[in-house]
Amino acid sequence: MLVRKNDFRIRRFVQRLESTTIFVVDASGSTAAQRLAEAKGAVENLLAEAYVTRARVALIVFRDKAAELLLPPTRSLSRAKRSLADLPGGGATPLATAIDVASLLGQAERAKGRTPLIVFLTDGRGNVGRDGEPGRPRAEQDARDAARALRATALPAVFIDTSPRSRPGAEDLAVAMGAAYAQLPFVDSGAVAAVVRANAPSRR
Numbered sequence: 001m002l003v004r005k006n007d008f009r010i011r012r013f014v015q016r017l018e019s020t021t022i023f024v025v026d027a028s029g030s031t032a033a034q035r036l037a038e039a040k041g042a043v044e045n046l047l048a049e050a051y052v053t054r055a056r057v058a059l060i061v062f063r064d065k066a067a068e069l070l071l072p073p074t075r076s077l078s079r080a081k082r083s084l085a086d087l088p089g090g091g092a093t094p095l096a097t098a099i100d101v102a103s104l105l106g107q108a109e110r111a112k113g114r115t116p117l118i119v120f121l122t123d124g125r126g127n128v129g130r131d132g133e134p135g136r137p138r139a140e141q142d143a144r145d146a147a148r149a150l151r152a153t154a155l156p157a158v159f160i161d162t163s164p165r166s167r168p169g170a171e172d173l174a175v176a177m178g179a180a181y182a183q184l185p186f187v188d189s190g191a192v193a194a195v196v197r198a199n200a201p202s203r204r
Contacts, residue, residue: 019117020056020073020109021046021196024102026122026162027063032089035121035162036061040084041189046196047077056114058105059084062098064091065132069101073109092134095126096142099150099177106155115201117156120179121192123163124170140169147176158199160184160192 025039026032043057057080059071071083098120106116126139130146150157159174161183174181180199184191 017113017115018054018056019115019200020058020106021200022058022060022073022102022105022109022116022118024060024062024067024098024118024120024122026093026095026098026120027061027087027089028091028093032063036087036089038189038192039121040087042192042196043071043080043084044077045189045193047075047080056109058109060098060101060105061087062094062101063089065094065097065128067094067098067101069105073105073114092128093122093126093139094128094132095122095124096130096139096146097128097132098122099143099146100130103146103150103153103155107153110155117158117196117200118150118179119158119160119192119196121160121162122170123161124159124167124173125163143173144176147173151176151178154178156199156201158182158195160195 023039025035027036047057056073056075058073061068061070102118106118109116126143127136128134129138130142157177157179159179159181161170164185166183171181182195
């Protein structure tokens with residue numbers, strides 16, 4: 001029997017890696033309620049698709065002097081809804097601390113073999129430094145330092161600018177962290193989810 005080259009069939013199996021979208025939401029100031037509500041909607045939107053995409057979602061909220069991991073990485077929509085039922089809002093903006101916390105979580109997820117994407121929802125106007133002390137000049141310098149440290153990790157990120165008017169400082173911060181930049185002054189959960197899908201790293 002003569003065996004020809006076209007008699008062979010090769011099937012390649014591609015393992016789909018799990019992804020983790022880490023939302024980092026500015027819960028400070030007068031517009032915190034809107035940002036938090038739309039972030040909650042985006043989290044629930046993406047988790048509704050998690051059974052298909054093998055995706056996890058996490059939520060970090062920052063305000064006053066701290067950044068809190070409110071929702072650890074999960075694929076459970078019911079768990080997310082329980083955790084996000086009452087989100088805190090108002091106060092100062094510890095942006096540098098939030099960037100540091102997000103970086104640590106992103107690196108931890110990558111160490112577990114997952115593909116992280118960090119998504120910031122903020123106007124980028126930090127006013128609390130890494131040491132918890134108020135003062136805009138120091139806070140902005142700390143935020144730039146934290147952004148450059150995040151870029152050094154090579155973690156993919158998206159900076160969604162929620163300010164009513166775009167300002168150079170926010171986009172400069174996105175550049176410093178190596179993040180894709182999008183302006184959404186009228187934050188909408190569907191638009192946020194669309195930005196995340198458009199910037200999601202390949203999971204193959």
